[in-house]
Amino acid sequence: MFSLKPPRPTFRSYLLPPLQTDDKINSEPKIKKLEPVLLPGEIVVNEVNFVRKCIATDTSQYDLWGKLICSNFKISFITDDPMPLQKFHYRNLLLGDHDVPLTCIEQIVTVNDHKRKQKVLGPNQKLKFNPTELIIYCKDFRIVRFRFDESGPESAKKVCLAIAHYSQPTDLQLLFAFEYVGKKYHNSVSLLLISIFSCRESMQTKHFRNAIKQIFKWGQNMVVY
Numbered sequence: 001m002f003s004l005k006p007p008r009p010t011f012r013s014y015l016l017p018p019l020q021t022d023d024k025i026n027s028e029p030k031i032k033k034l035e036p037v038l039l040p041g042e043i044v045v046n047e048v049n050f051v052r053k054c055i056a057t058d059t060s061q062y063d064l065w066g067k068l069i070c071s072n073f074k075i076s077f078i079t080d081d082p083m084p085l086q087k088f089h090y091r092n093l094l095l096g097d098h099d100v101p102l103t104c105i106e107q108i109v110t111v112n113d114h115k116r117k118q119k120v121l122g123p124n125q126k127l128k129f130n131p132t133e134l135i136i137y138c139k140d141f142r143i144v145r146f147r148f149d150e151s152g153p154e155s156a157k158k159v160c161l162a163i164a165h166y167s168q169p170t171d172l173q174l175l176f177a178f179e180y181v182g183k184k185y186h187n188s189v190s191l192l193l194i195s196i197f198s199c200r201e202s203m204q205t206k207h208f209r210n211a212i213k214q215i216f217k218w219g220q221n222m223v224v225y
Helices: 022-026 153-167 176-197 208-219
Strands: 044-054 062-072 074-079 099-101 105-112 118-123 133-138 141-147
Touching: 044 153, 062 153, 105 153, 118 153, 133 153
Parallel strands: none
Antiparallel strands: 044 062, 044 141, 062 074, 074 099, 105 118, 105 133, 133 141
């Protein structure tokens, strides 16, 4: 009788599988590193990753994920997610869409949901619990909320303490804004004085008279604190 079993394949391929090209390797999505945009002389004091910024009060579907940093000038939330519920877009020369200057902060409140505790943070204060939420009340009537559900507890505590410390300095002259404007002003004046004294032989020229007028104009616009 004939066998009903199918014959076994006898063909064997000796060809190697196709090599993976560089295009296929490079086609994998790369993780973008979130970096803040800093002004000259601005430094990052503390930061925490995996932070959730709350956009709406009644739902979390519009929340954004990113990194929260505190510098000596502002707090900044860095994210790749587009801003939801935004009808109008404007661009600030010094601040981003999620930046808050330290001088704009009115009150800082830390919350722990598990222990049902909250505390208003001031300068040089200690925080005895790990915050799960940070609420910032601004002088321009904004209320900014951040959640630390996926963040490291110690990192969240450190960034909250840093914001409280740098937003309420003991001396106003310690603010970064004074240092930044001062450097910019003095550098401009120095360049102008160099250009004036480099033309000693023509002190009565039109260039000299315009430079003197500019110096007096700057002096009138300066604000003395």
